[in-house]
Amino acid sequence: MYPMPTPSQPQTAPSARTQARKAPRKKKRHPFVRILTRTALTGFVLAGGFAIWFYLTPWGTQYRNIMVDTLITTQHRHWGKYLVGEAELKKRVDAYWKRFDEYAETPIVQEPVIPAAADVQPEQVKKELLEVEEVEGKGAYGYYKGYILHVRDPKKLRIVVPGKVDKGEKVSAMVKRTGALAGVNGGGFADPEWKGNGFQPAGIVMSGGKIFYLDADKTTKLHVVGIDADGKMIAGKYSAEELLKMNMSEAVTFSPRFIVNGEGQIKNAADGWGVAPRTAMAQTADGTIMFAIIDGRQTHSIGVTLYEIQQLFLERGAIIAANLDGGSSTVLVKDNQIINKPSSEYGERYLPTAWLAFDDPAITIKNIWEGIDISTIDPSKW
DSSP: OOOOOOOOOOOOOOOHHHHHHHSOOOOOOOHHHHHHHHHHHHHHHHHHHHHHHHHHSHHHHHHHHHHHHHHHTSTTGGGGHHHHOHHHHHHHHHHHHHHHHHHHTSOOOOOOOOOOGGGSOHHHHHHHSEEEEEEEEEOSSSEEEEEEEEESOGGGEEEEOOSSTTSOBOHHHHHHHHTOSEEEEOOOBOOGGGOOOSOOBSSEEEETTEEEEESSOTTSOEEEEEEETTSOEEEEEEOHHHHHHTTEEEEEOOOOEEEETTEESOOSGGGSOOSBOEEEEEEETTSOEEEEEEOOSBTTBOOBOHHHHHHHHHHTTEEEEEEEOOGGGOOEEETTEEOSOOSSTTOSOOBSOEEEEOSSOOOOOOOTTTTOOGGGOOTTOO
8 A cells, every 4th residue: 555645734824923024124215315306306397397398389489589689788698509509699699780780771851959048048947957757667578667867958968988097987976076967877888707897988989079989990880879069869870980070079889779760660579689777868859868777687677678668768759769888887877866776786887988967068078098099908907
């Protein structure tokens, strides 16, 4: 006989407690690590979504173009290549300069009628020469606040320059030094890396009918904003020779001229050269000069496009208008007080030119660049 197989002993299942002891325990992550991980994932998703919106949607593209146009007006223009590429940035810059040149070619047929001095009573001149108007509103890209300075007699305005060699001067200091009633920043200047000393202008500077500064030959046409000996505002592209023949009295270089014959040249906000603090100058049919001084890059005022400045001027009867230096240079001084809020964290900038209004404009303004070889000026040296 074959031996009977021995039945195996029944196997008992391990208890749950035994299994728990044998199973490897998962380490719990520290709460800070969990929070950090979730935050990183959320940030990654949001960044991806923003990138898609920013670069691949019409709204994002429009916003990028606004940012690029705004950068073009600053010393950080090269940053625009990170938004639209270097080729597109150059294309946009070239397009603006071409447009500015086209604006300057429109013939002027409407000119102001300047009241003769004999037609204005002295006490009336003193009372009404200057008026500061507060303006605010909602532009295409946000809220803005600023001022419009009305100067009733254009012949009361002079271009004033710094009192010391090798350094620009704050507008408030120019006003105090000369006894002016009010002052507004003027033309462009060399400003390396936004740290320039404000001493070297760009283009041409004229005061009292004399050329104080010129960085081109007398036949080269430059963008000019100024007032002739009769009080008529002149803006456009002119050579120094032409300005002398036209009896130009006060002038600086900047652009563009954007109102001609009472018509705006800028057709919409998208062509308004970005959003920034702005200073601009205009004249009405009765000869009144208007300066717009609009704050920007701040919580109370984002700034404006040139199109919005154009609308402010047209609403007040401007027949001609042109842009002046803006950004951190934008400042309005009246009665020795800074009226607006300059966008620079350091306050006013040191500038080479300013428009100043006087009770008596027959003052002597020294040509600070006389006898200086302008090729030796170092605009970055303090």
